[in-house]
Amino acid sequence: MRIGVVTFPGSNGDHDALAAVELGLHQEAIAIWHKDHELGDVDALLVPGGFSWGDYLRAGAIARFAPVMDAVIEFAEAGYPVLGICNGFQILTEAGLLPGALLKNSGLTFSCRWVHVRVETDRTPFTHGIDPGTVLRLPIAHGQGRYFAPPEIVSDLEKNDQIIFRYTDRHGVENDDANPNGSLRNIAGVSNRAGNVVGLMPHPERAYDAALGGDDGLQILGAMLRSRMAVAAK
């Protein structure tokens, strides 16, 4: 499988995403530049973390207008798997590919630590084959990860099975202590209506090797490989 990784000015998770694809998934990683107008021949796309344009104004706000974004939007609308991680999630919400927005953490500081998230649905290419209710341990590292969407949107998300990950304790129980940033209803990741575009704040691409503290991230990245046929069939 050929997995594209987009680099924006200020991206810094691109190296990890490329490494996770190559060293963790053993798949081909393709670096894509923000000034490119085409994605080339890729089967799936990772929009990595970092501080695109310094996160100035709002995280992801300026990146959303990068030349490559037209191609990203086209790719997403064609139903291919697109995963936005951290800043990538922020960019995809700014671009309107995902609902909601990500605000400054309720604690007002950057937070780097390992958290638990519960997989809410297996209908996306990034959770395909993972039993709903499975708890994964992943690192977070962000200052603006508080998920917010207006109430009517959130009920839509619930109704349409678009909430993909929730922060929980290690036993899968949702509570305030397990919510690292004040996200609405402990939401850690959401998808678009179709389910092929997913964004999450935790970093699966930094959890591909037990030596790093855990390899649960491989389940999310690896799900792409299993679900590929399903997506291609559409």
Added chain:
Amino acid sequence: MSVSDTTLREVALSRSEYDQVVVLLGREPTPVELGMFGAMWSEHCGYKNSRPLLKLFPTSGERVLQGPGENAGAVDIGDGLAVVFKIESHNHPSAVEPYEGAATGVGGIVRDIFTMGARPIALLNSLRFGPLERPRNRYLFQGVVGGIGGYGNCLGIPTVAGDIFFDPAYNGNPLVNAMCVGIVQHDAIMKARASGIGNLVVLVGADTGRDGIHGATFASVENPEESHRGVVQVGNPFLEKLLLEACLEVLQTEHVVAMQDLGAAGLTSSTVECASRGNVGIEIDVQYVSRREQGMNAYEIMLSESQERMLVIVREDGLDEVRAIFSRWDLHSDVIGRVTGDGHVRVLDHGVVVADVPAAYFVDACPTYVRDGIESPEARSARLYDCNSVPDIAASEVIPWLRRLLASPNICSREPVVRTYDHTILSNTILAPLEGDAAVVRIKGTTKALALKTDCNPRYVYLDPFQGGKYAVAEAARNVSCTGATPLALTNCLNFGSPEKPAGYFQLREAVRGMAEAARVLNTPVVSGNVSLFNESENGSILPTPTVGMVGILDDASKRVGLAANAGDALLLLGPPAGALGASEYLALRLGANLGAPPPVDLDVEARVQALVRNLIQQGLVTAAHDTSEGGLLVAIVEMLIPQRVGATLDLDAVIAASLGRVDGGLFGESASRIIVATPYSQRDVVERLAASAGIPVLTLGVVGGSQVHIAGVGEVEISDLCESWSNGLR
């Protein structure tokens, strides 16, 4: 015509230094030249007071590829790779504007690393503040921590280790030392030596503004808040990230002959250093320098310390390719001049010469001072304080004291700080902050890893600069050894008060002597460093703080060991068992003052204890290792129990007996060369045997398990209670 005292004060030159300038030039300097001399002859750039002392450091070794003198040191780590590292202070700017001061400190040290062609892979920071009860100190603390995280996180370089210490001597004068570590192929190491007459001088990155004018001079005078009149520098980590990637890419081409970041004294020091190191001249015209503001004159342009700028010396035929790479990264670059053959730094403003001085005058002719140093009477009498005049504590007081020590700001959990630093980015961190005595980061594509730590107990250095200097090196190395890594080399930042005061000079000289001796015996040459003197405020000098940044190598990364003990492990103490009260955190808390002689370091024992622990780790015999430092033995034991929230059953009578029979001395006294290891109970005797054959005392302290810490003859306490004391000290 003679220059006024006010002007001289502005450039921080003495009258006699000015006279030397006139003699050298054979004429009065122009205003621009005078400003340039002021910057280059400041302590910060010229090391006027420290240069003779720095010669005491051992700087070479089989693995040293680059010692002091370039932007950073470089050490061979095999596989054709080198580790490049340096530590630098940003104390004065942080006292004025803590967030931006600390942020730009990180920015500066990162540039020093990628200037060498190395990719930065880790950041460390060493911080000193006055007590947090004072609102101003808390403001500085929060700002500094915020700035370090804000800049490093954005750059995507993990901040993996550091150290923090509080003492009233840092009121109004916090210390902010940042260290960066990078990796480079041997043959890709780039130097800051201009060469090739006719080659082009290219300035790339941020536009030049009026920020930080006289930063270098201002870093070398007392009372920063008062003396600082320039515009505070505001960092742009986003721009630095672009510079980092673009510079590393440009260095892949054949077109660059030298690279130098613009740090203190901006264009002045970068042009002077590039020319002087390369034994060539440089001619630039400031009209080509892009500005952020209108109406800047040559003086301001030459002394501006605007951040995120680099000087690149490029072959003319490669210019287009180099500039294309920069513009691909949306970076603006200007050709501002050329390399010349006459050894002069010549500055033009629209073709008119405004400065023309042989580079050597700025560098080689910089005056140096060797002064008289005398121990201050206060430090002397504090050192000679009779610790045994303090009554011992009763067994019933041990647990309350333990809790008090665990909650002390100098000992308690650094979690509230480290959580705001991204330590997982780059996916190399295999021993994270709080997991081990040093951080361990793997090197992708090899089996190797680096162990990194900064350290300095400034209380020790204050009370006995020579022993304290030795101890700082020994402790940093010990922390590295406790992960299983072999200490390779060190960098250091000498943060001291005024060397013009005999007591200040004494501290500086003695600490450097001690550090040099330890570095020699422990075989960890000094490959880079930085000097920050004149750290004084209305309450006098800071505690002398020679921060050591140690780098070690672990050939097999999978062998690394943290500090968390497991249930079922035995705890063994390696090294001389006795603790003593002198200069301890315990005594400081008890008496509210820094008192007593710090523990002396027997470097031979130190080296053997460290070798032993590395050997044990190498053989897979231990699950955890941790040295005893502030707080002494019992605190160190509890620090090994906290991560797994597990208890232990301890018998520490032998330690107490060895410590003149004092309960407080044995449990809370401090000492050098002690390491506690946790080993599966069944392997205890193997460890004992190896220790015996290495000639190192070994003592079984107890067994890990349960939810309580039981201490024979003392009582017990829930580990969760101890966790609570430890966790909340910085909140």
Added chain:
Amino acid sequence: MNAGDASVEANRQFLIEVFITPRPVVNDPQGLAVRDGLHQLGYAGVVSVRVGKYLRLHLEATSEAEAHVLATEMCDKLLANPVIEDYRLSVSPLIADATARD
């Protein structure tokens, strides 16, 4: 919003608006990035951008003059960082109704 009770009878509420900008000579990386972003969007006419903060406070005070004095003090002490920022403020009386909405 529990401080909003009317127990101190004479007090009225004022809206304080504080406009904080980076001082003119201070580098404003955020402004530069936004300017470049706008250029990328095709707004070539954007000459410069400075990004600051906008605070809205509801404050109880006995008079507009007092509100002004208090607000100035708060800016000097906490809201603006004089080392790198300038501020300007405006005070206006709040009608009870508006309070609820803001």
Added chain:
Amino acid sequence: MNAGDASVEANRQFLIEVFITPRPVVNDPQGLAVRDGLHQLGYAGVVSVRVGKYLRLHLEATSEAEAHVLATEMCDKLLANPVIEDYRLSVSPLIADATARD
């Protein structure tokens, strides 16, 4: 600041001020923190604080009306995010002299 040349003759410069606030339904922890900080300093009369952004743009346009249209577009596209933010803007002509200072 190289975009500031006067080659487009008809153009004049305008100062655009943009005031961005978090939408009322959005929690503003920063505002709460500032309020608490002010209470701690003894300003008990502070009822609420909301923290937003204040942008100052210098924009070339042929008329104030055009400047207003452009500024509104920029806000809608980039400067504010309608999911979480409200904005207000004001346009005023810049006299040549003021340009240099801001």
